[in-house]
Amino acid sequence: MQTSKAPTKNSFNYAVSITAWLALIFLLAPVLLTAIVSFNSSFFIEFPPKAFSFKWYWNIANIAAIGQSTLISLSIAFVAALLCTTLAIAAALAIARYHFPGKVLMTAFLLSPITMPMVAVGIALIQFFILIGTAFTWYSLLIGHMVLVIAYPIRTLLASLTLMNPSLEEASLSLGASKFMAFWTVTLPQLKPGLISGFLFAFLISFDNYPISVFLVRGGLTTMPIEIFNYIAQNLDPTPAAFSTLYVIIVSLIIAFAERRYRIISYSIK
Amino acid sequence: MKDINKKDSAPQRLTRRQILKGVSAGIFAASAPWVTTSARAAGQLTVILNQGLLAKLWIDELNPLFEKETGAKLNIQQSVTGNMLAMLRTQKDDPPDLMQFSEAGVFLARDNGLLRQIDKSKIPNWKYMSKSFDVADGFSAGMIDAMNTIFYNTNEQKTSPTSWAYLWDPANKGRIAIPPIAWNNGVRMVVTAAQIATGKPLAQAQYEIEAGIAELAKLKKNDVRVYSGAPQALQLLQSGEVPLVPFYLAFAAPLIAKGAPIYPATFLKEGKQGEIVGFNMPTNAKNVELANQYINMSLEKSFQQKIENTLRAQCAHVDVVASAETLKLIGPADNTTYADWAFLSKNRPKITEMWNEVFS
Amino acid sequence: MNPHIPTIRDPITEITFWSRFGGAFCLLSPLLLFLAFFYVVPFANLIQESFRLTSLDGQVSDSLTLHQYIKTLSSSRIARVMERTFSMSVLTVVITLLLSYPIALLMIRIKSTPRTIILLVIFISLASSLIVRNYGWVVVLSDKGALNAFLQAIGLIQEPLRMMYSKVAIVIALVHFSIPSMVLPIYGSLLRQPRSLTEASLSLGGNSWQTFRKITLPLSLPGVFGGTVLTFALSMSAYVTPLMLGSPSSSMISQVAAEQLLVQLNFPYGSAIIVTLTVLTFILVAFYATILRRVFRADV
Numbered sequence A: 001m002q003t004s005k006a007p008t009k010n011s012f013n014y015a016v017s018i019t020a021w022l023a024l025i026f027l028l029a030p031v032l033l034t035a036i037v038s039f040n041s042s043f044f045i046e047f048p049p050k051a052f053s054f055k056w057y058w059n060i061a062n063i064a065a066i067g068q069s070t071l072i073s074l075s076i077a078f079v080a081a082l083l084c085t086t087l088a089i090a091a092a093l094a095i096a097r098y099h100f101p102g103k104v105l106m107t108a109f110l111l112s113p114i115t116m117p118m119v120a121v122g123i124a125l126i127q128f129f130i131l132i133g134t135a136f137t138w139y140s141l142l143i144g145h146m147v148l149v150i151a152y153p154i155r156t157l158l159a160s161l162t163l164m165n166p167s168l169e170e171a172s173l174s175l176g177a178s179k180f181m182a183f184w185t186v187t188l189p190q191l192k193p194g195l196i197s198g199f200l201f202a203f204l205i206s207f208d209n210y211p212i213s214v215f216l217v218r219g220g221l222t223t224m225p226i227e228i229f230n231y232i233a234q235n236l237d238p239t240p241a242a243f244s245t246l247y248v249i250i251v252s253l254i255i256a257f258a259e260r261r262y263r264i265i266s267y268s269i270k
Numbered sequence B: 001m002k003d004i005n006k007k008d009s010a011p012q013r014l015t016r017r018q019i020l021k022g023v024s025a026g027i028f029a030a031s032a033p034w035v036t037t038s039a040r041a042a043g044q045l046t047v048i049l050n051q052g053l054l055a056k057l058w059i060d061e062l063n064p065l066f067e068k069e070t071g072a073k074l075n076i077q078q079s080v081t082g083n084m085l086a087m088l089r090t091q092k093d094d095p096p097d098l099m100q101f102s103e104a105g106v107f108l109a110r111d112n113g114l115l116r117q118i119d120k121s122k123i124p125n126w127k128y129m130s131k132s133f134d135v136a137d138g139f140s141a142g143m144i145d146a147m148n149t150i151f152y153n154t155n156e157q158k159t160s161p162t163s164w165a166y167l168w169d170p171a172n173k174g175r176i177a178i179p180p181i182a183w184n185n186g187v188r189m190v191v192t193a194a195q196i197a198t199g200k201p202l203a204q205a206q207y208e209i210e211a212g213i214a215e216l217a218k219l220k221k222n223d224v225r226v227y228s229g230a231p232q233a234l235q236l237l238q239s240g241e242v243p244l245v246p247f248y249l250a251f252a253a254p255l256i257a258k259g260a261p262i263y264p265a266t267f268l269k270e271g272k273q274g275e276i277v278g279f280n281m282p283t284n285a286k287n288v289e290l291a292n293q294y295i296n297m298s299l300e301k302s303f304q305q306k307i308e309n310t311l312r313a314q315c316a317h318v319d320v321v322a323s324a325e326t327l328k329l330i331g332p333a334d335n336t337t338y339a340d341w342a343f344l345s346k347n348r349p350k351i352t353e354m355w356n357e358v359f360s
Numbered sequence C: 001m002n003p004h005i006p007t008i009r010d011p012i013t014e015i016t017f018w019s020r021f022g023g024a025f026c027l028l029s030p031l032l033l034f035l036a037f038f039y040v041v042p043f044a045n046l047i048q049e050s051f052r053l054t055s056l057d058g059q060v061s062d063s064l065t066l067h068q069y070i071k072t073l074s075s076s077r078i079a080r081v082m083e084r085t086f087s088m089s090v091l092t093v094v095i096t097l098l099l100s101y102p103i104a105l106l107m108i109r110i111k112s113t114p115r116t117i118i119l120l121v122i123f124i125s126l127a128s129s130l131i132v133r134n135y136g137w138v139v140v141l142s143d144k145g146a147l148n149a150f151l152q153a154i155g156l157i158q159e160p161l162r163m164m165y166s167k168v169a170i171v172i173a174l175v176h177f178s179i180p181s182m183v184l185p186i187y188g189s190l191l192r193q194p195r196s197l198t199e200a201s202l203s204l205g206g207n208s209w210q211t212f213r214k215i216t217l218p219l220s221l222p223g224v225f226g227g228t229v230l231t232f233a234l235s236m237s238a239y240v241t242p243l244m245l246g247s248p249s250s251s252m253i254s255q256v257a258a259e260q261l262l263v264q265l266n267f268p269y270g271s272a273i274i275v276t277l278t279v280l281t282f283i284l285v286a287f288y289a290t291i292l293r294r295v296f297r298a299d300v
Helices: A011-038 A055-062 A066-097 A103-114 A118-132 A138-149 A151-163 A167-174 A179-190 A192-208 A211-216 A224-234 A239-262 A264-269 B002-041 B052-070 B081-090 B103-111 B124-128 B164-168 B184-198 B209-222 B230-239 B249-257 B288-298 B301-311 B324-330 B341-346 B348-359 C017-049 C067-074 C076-109 C112-127 C130-141 C146-153 C167-191 C195-203 C208-236 C240-245 C253-262 C267-294
Strands: B044-049 B073-078 B098-102 B140-145 B148-153 B244-248 B262-264 B276-280
Touching (some): A011 C146, A103 A151, A118 A138, A118 C017, A138 A192, A138 C017, A224 A239, A264 C112, B044 B052, B052 B288, B081 B098, B103 B341, B140 B288, B184 B209, B230 B249, B249 B301, B249 B324, B288 B301, C017 C267, C167 C240, C240 C253
8 A cells, every 4th residue: 555655735735634624524524413413302403402311312212113114124134235245256256267258248237236326226126026016025125125235245345356366265276175165265264354345335235225115115014214214204303313323323333343353444445 | 374274263263153143144034024924914003194293193192092902003104195195006905904194185096996985884983073074975084174374483474464365475585485296285275376366266266277386386486485394394484484384283283382483374365274184994905993993093082182182173073172272273164265176186196297397 | 171070079178168157157147147137127127118108198008109208308397307416416526526535635645543544434424324414414404403503603694594405405415425435436546556656746846736637636537437427326316315405496306206106106207217317327427438538538
């Protein structure tokens, strides 16, 4: 990694630094201010906060169908991320290790779901599911989410595979290991950052999704973002602020842990 | 080779354990759909309630009672009439059990075969329902007359408006808002505009859609704001930023009780707007018995009294007389007008497109 | 030359399609099957649906027709919303770029620990729920929210600024959403530039601005391209953000399509609108790539 020593102090560098720090404050401000609001006992959003209270955190339990929707979101996100990561390992291996005609096109195709408007994916899928008669089921929601997140593990695994040194695997093969053994014991552990970060992003993107879910759900089948969104659309109180703060804390812990343990960020930046 | 593996061996064991955990969690997760669908069999009622504080009354007061008395589980969703109609059409085979929307949608739904007639004989409290709340010959169990009028911020607007035309007054530039076309009172705005444009009474003016849209478009000169939800409307109204907002009394009454500086206009020349909101049963809905019980409990005098008290509205029960407090807010009854929703809902797609051309 | 001599096929050295690509084929086929059935087919269905009529169009027929596309392209409202979506997207891309590039430059220059912290912040932003982040902007931009309270406290304004439920709020939220996905590609691109280049430029008498303009920026164009294209595509198709922070007068094209589908139940029209959006975005991105390649000779 190439980094420079301290740059000379001139107006250009100064401007760059100032803008960068302001931009970072811009990035953090909403989250921090939301946290402040979440502890404010007042019913309306107002600054400066008047009194400290935890009550909005307890009120999260009053959000309609919050328990059921969170359970559904968790199960969908987990299974989708798991299945997609598995499919992605195979696909990434194929792309990284083999040279076949149309490889570039194939890669572009496999990564294309990210660039599609989410509303388009939602509309296309619900019409399709209605056609084949499985609309509004947990499985159709799962499939919708899988299409949404499949590109993320593929991307991270491709990056991991191209960075990986194949000689270790070749060495184990030459020592008599079967292709599968070599893959399982040598390649897979080296892919851990790519696997974990791919799984994590697939999970988080699926968990958070609204546009695709909103087309594919109805009745008892609902997701957490949909219920939170409905609550925000109908109520003035800062319960969503408490929810947001909780959400960001949990996500931060997960990512910090994954970085500490599996170095997902450091590896994916190289 | 061994040294490299040594560093990896601890995490490697964890990986296998994680895989096992993952698989079992996956199996559990895969059983989730069964968890959600099997609950349907054992006494569950899916009710789509209306919005905001109106729905909140049912959620806070009736639902706990219902669940306790019947032991069934309530599945509550909230929506607006327009979206509920769409829901009815797409979920014809497996609809919700009860939907709470106003007469704005009942006629169209009934004429399209999407609603079934409610069996009054199964609902003892039906006999206490006022005639006007029995909408479309038993196809809707009216609960509350949701009145829509111009709300004003008492700090920014000293006198109550006496006419809808007040919104068009150039002096009110930047001080007015109108509902979105997705809301029923948004459609009523078009009708009101038609009244103002043609000078005809409501009964005739409501068919002059083009004139209404053209007149409504003139509000753009007054920097009219279109609110997209109840929280936004109330925020604008309460803060005084937009002191004149057409809104439903039922949604605002609890806030007036809390002392918010807002008040409804009790007399408007062209008429305040009444809208009967009730429970409607989709054809093919499964849990008819529980649905009947829900309607019956909603018609119970004690609950109807709460409608009158909390939402400050005319309710269905004949024995619940509007209190003085409510009458003060509702104003003269003969000033409340009702529209021909059979016509308006049939033409709603066209009205929506025309409204979007102007405002979106 | 002699057609009667049979060719010898040696099974050990023969290279068939299967032996060459068999592995890749087996590895790819589950995913390809999945995508074929649940990605390609639904989109093909969407496209064919956009060529149909429903009772809402007055006439019903079973044949394919361009009616929905003619309706889309001739509607003044759709044109207005498209133009608005486009200008908001371009504005978002420009502002995001102006904020993200300095962050990437900063990350290159500072020490390892602050850099990891900034990276963590960026990744956490990326992983945070969109609804959570948009709600954060409701908190900041509301009439009694943080920004107004601050500006009034320092006496800059007397009346609160009207920011919520408008294009301003949407663009701010879109920029906030896009910064992480713009910073990362640019940062990756900058990492690949050898330090010796900048050092050489500085030692030859160029100042920081010239070095940036002539060396750093052109070499980083692939990263800039990646980031700007992603931001542009995400902004053009934005749905949740305008839904939460906008009003009917600031609606974006995805909302219009969704409304046709969820409320009006006009599937063909909604499909036509969304296909038009996708094709338009694709054309604009291709055009943008061509300009970068021809005019700036970038390697994108």
